[in-house]
Amino acid sequence: MPVPDPAEFARLSGFAAVDSAGVHATRTITEVFTGRELGEVPVGAAGDVIAAVERARVAQARWAARPVAERAAVLDRYRALVVGERERLMDVIQAESGKARWAAQEEIMGLMFAARYFSRVAPKLLAPHRVRGAFPLLNRAAVHARPKGVVGVIAPWNYPMLLSIGDALPALAAGNAVIVKPDSQTPYSALANVELLWRAGLPREVLQVIPGPGAVVGTQIVRSCDYLMFTGSSETGRTLARECGDRLIGFSAELGGKNPMIVARGADLAKAARAAVRACFSNAGQLCISIERLYVDSTVAAEFTELFVAAVRAANLGAAYDFSADIGSLISPAQLETVTAHVTDAVSKGATVLVGGNARPDLGPLFFEPTVLSGVTDEMECGRNETFGPLVSIYPVSGVEEAIARANDTEYGLNASVWAASTVDGQRIAERLNAGTVCIDEGYAPAWGTTAAPMGGMGISGVGRRHGPDGLSKFTEPQSVVATRWMNLDPPFGLPQSRWQPMLMGIARSLRFLPGR
Structure with missing residues (x-):
């Protein structure tokens, strides 16, 4: 069995986004198969999350302003890089998770499928779409998909690439910035993919990875982000749902199963x-x-x-x-x-x-x-x-x-x-x-x-969905924009309200004959 190259993991350690002004403890990551040391990553603190979110908010505004097609193209280039780098990526997954190689390949294929799907559907699903206005001749209505802002992703160790970066992809396509907290046992899987996304053209501060304990880094992400995606146990999911509820921010989770x-x-x-x-x-x-x-x-x-x-x-x-x-x-x-x-x-x-x-x-x-x-x-x-x-x-x-x-x-x-x-x-x-x-x-x-x-999942197995149109739209805020043309709802031609309001009611009642009303 070949030993993973420690130099590769040392290089990836440099992609961990922590506040460079601080002095951080480090955590040793070991090869699961043998217990041998792979490398060390800095252990993030609450201040690192706060600083990362501040950088992300600035970068997110610029990223969201780019056309959806440009954002989608980044995902497509990333998919091509994953295909080209798949052997190295599987080595990283296996080294820090201990799974068999075919199971590691499942993660690679999952990333490929997710990048392909969201890069193809994002331009259509995120485009403004017309709806019938309250008074069709007077009102022109459209629904726009606005990004949430900064999305937090708290990822597990069992599928450390797919359940961290795979969840970040639709959030990025929707115009959000993303802060990822990988599990402390498997940071390199997320870091290796951050490098590929940067190489694909993603601005660096739009996607940042902060390793560290859930009680510190995870808690601060929940306190700082605008939406949270979590994969883990049902017990932890309940706790995070309560914290998100206190802040009135959106929350999605895939939890346990029997x-x-x-x-x-x-x-x-x-x-x-x-x-x-x-x-x-x-x-x-x-x-x-x-x-x-x-x-x-x-x-x-x-x-x-x-x-x-x-x-x-x-x-x-x-x-x-x-x-x-x-x-x-x-x-x-x-x-x-x-x-x-x-x-x-x-x-x-x-x-x-x-x-x-x-x-x-x-x-x-x-x-x-x-x-x-x-x-x-x-x-x-x-x-x-x-x-x-x-x-x-x-x-x-x-x-x-x-x-x-x-x-x-x-x-x-x-x-x-x-x-x-x-x-x-x-x-x-x-x-x-x-x-x-x-x-x-x-x-x-x-x-x-x-x-x-x-x-x-249903029951205690989850809240919300990943994949499909819902897996993209959950990272957006629907905004209805309704323009009124020619005349507004004030009485026309000086009509008194006593005559205008019955006329308005008559118009509203007649709308039932229009298709789709």
């Missing part, structure tokens, strides 16, 4: 079992939209379980900067502790380990085997709570009705997967699931990659 997969009678079991390995164990299960609950029709449960366990057992767990590993590492001791605790608790209360169940320090300090449990109940920690690791439970069910009921029996509602005898059958099941996205005959990737469609 995502179900339904395997109905008549499904292609072999195909479903192979796909379930990806769906459950991408990024070692550290993915909000990965599957943690499998509901399988009892008539095929034994066969599916045998196929699935065999596929999990055959998956290659390991550290590699190529595509030879199927599943990578957990990111931190805290994640390893959580997964271990969930497995231990479940087994102590009667669950059975069908495959996996063990840490693998022989592969690296934070590896844990992909694990499948049966006999899981709600009393177990992993029964209803998100593990966010390589742990999935399998449940035989009496049929589709029970599968749907149990899939919906949760506070979460982020993603779901359906496997049935036909696409039509799968569609019928999907439409009854309380989930923001549902994949038929796949786990999560097609829904995530369909950037023209909204992506987000």
Whole structure:
């Protein structure tokens, strides 16, 4: 396994936007696979955020004044740079997150899709559009999309490029400036993309990255920005929503998930079992939209379980900067502790380990085997709570009705997967699931990659949507501009109000005959 070049990470450290007048502590970032040092980044303080926002406000006014087509062109040039630099970018993702290379490539493709989509649709979606005025002959009305101003993005560690820069792209296209707080464990993924956006022509102070603790940097971003985008736990999302509510600023969030997969009678079991390995164990299960609950029709449960366990057992767990590993590492001791605790608790209360169940320090300090449990109940920690690791439970069910009921029996509602005898059958099941996205005959990737469609959660899994037109418009303020021509609403020709107002009412009533009224 090649060692990442420390010089590359030292160079990227220079892109962290902190107040140069201050003296900052630094944080050492380590390679997850081995624990070796990659580099050091400055630890931001509240004053750094305040200074960055001040710079951003000045730069944002100039950026918003540029034609939308010019802003979109920056995103398109950035997309081309991502394609050209993809190998280096995947190295960075893997080094600081520990995921398998194919999962790192998911992030690269996600950035490509997002940049392509928003660069293409922004000029049309952000253009002023005419609407019918109150009095069509007298009023000319148009709706304009104004940028929010300075957008804060608080990003997680699990998909550190896609969930930081991917959320910044539509905000930038809409004419905002963006302040990104990456997770303290994964700053280089954001910094590497900032460099590419600058190279693509984005003014430097329009996008700034400030590493640092959430309690300090994140809190000050919430206190300073005009809109907040957050990806993380439901618990933290509640706290941030309250803080945004206190300031009366907009807030969007993708939060936790306890995502179900339904395997109905008549499904292609072999195909479903192979796909379930990806769906459950991408990024070692550290993915909000990965599957943690499998509901399988009892008539095929034994066969599916045998196929699935065999596929999990055959998956290659390991550290590699190529595509030879199927599943990578957990990111931190805290994640390893959580997964271990969930497995231990479940087994102590009667669950059975069908495959996996063990840490693998022989592969690296934070590896844990992909694990499948049966006999899981709600009393177990992993029964209803998100593990966010390589742990999935399998449940035989009496049929589709029970599968749907149990899939919906949760506070979460982020993603779901359906496997049935036909696409039509799968569609019928999907439409009854309380989930923001549902994949038929796949786990999560097609829904995530369909950037023209909204992506987000129901219940405690999120607020608002990323992707699709909503993923752009949420970063704007709609402004209605209505011009009155020829005459206003004062009585004409000296008519008294006693005659004018009935006439005005008559005109208003007649408008019901106009199309679209």
